Amino acid sequence: MSGLTIDAVATETGVSKHTLRYYEREGLLSPVAKAANGHRRYTDDDLGWIRFLQLLRATGMPIREMKEFVDLAHAGEHTVADRVAVLAHYREALVTRMAEDRDHLEHLDRKLEYYEGVRAASRAVPEDITGNVRPARART
Numbered sequence: 001m002s003g004l005t006i007d008a009v010a011t012e013t014g015v016s017k018h019t020l021r022y023y024e025r026e027g028l029l030s031p032v033a034k035a036a037n038g039h040r041r042y043t044d045d046d047l048g049w050i051r052f053l054q055l056l057r058a059t060g061m062p063i064r065e066m067k068e069f070v071d072l073a074h075a076g077e078h079t080v081a082d083r084v085a086v087l088a089h090y091r092e093a094l095v096t097r098m099a100e101d102r103d104h105l106e107h108l109d110r111k112l113e114y115y116e117g118v119r120a121a122s123r124a125v126p127e128d129i130t131g132n133v134r135p136a137r138a139r140t
Contacts, residue, residue: 003033003041013050020050026063028053028070059090060097 010017020040023029029049032040042050056066069086072079126132 003035003043004047006040006042009042009047009050013047013054015050015054023050023053026067028063028066056090059094061090 004012006017006020009015009020015023020029024032024040029046032042032046035041053066056069057063061069065086069083072083072086
């Protein structure tokens with residue numbers, strides 16, 4: 001049987017083997033096919049679902065709601081409107097969080113600029129401020 005091993009999927013996706021097994025056990029992933037030796041073999045479809053679950057998790061969606069979303073997806077086309085509503089809700093929350101993050105970044109940038117100015121001032125010599133350079137004394 002072809003397909004990727006759990007080690008290969010963990011490496012490729014960054015999802016731990018423990019989490020992959022958990023996702024399967026909790027029904028977030030459909031049962032993964034197994035080779036004759038009993039080892040899991042993940043398909044491209046499985047990888048797609050794993051990546052989508054990573055995306056949902058990154059939006060802040062709790063596991064319980066991820067399960068509900070997966071159940072909707074498995075229930076069929078008549079749940080598309082419900083799935084759109086769920087994703088739209090998390091999209092809006094993500095847009096809000098991104099705006100807050102941009103604001104935080106701007107504040108950090110201003111603070112860094114201030115501190116860089118403080119550092120530059122502490123290294124300054126009078127000539128840096130006045131622009132006047134003292135002539136070197138002639139040696140005698």
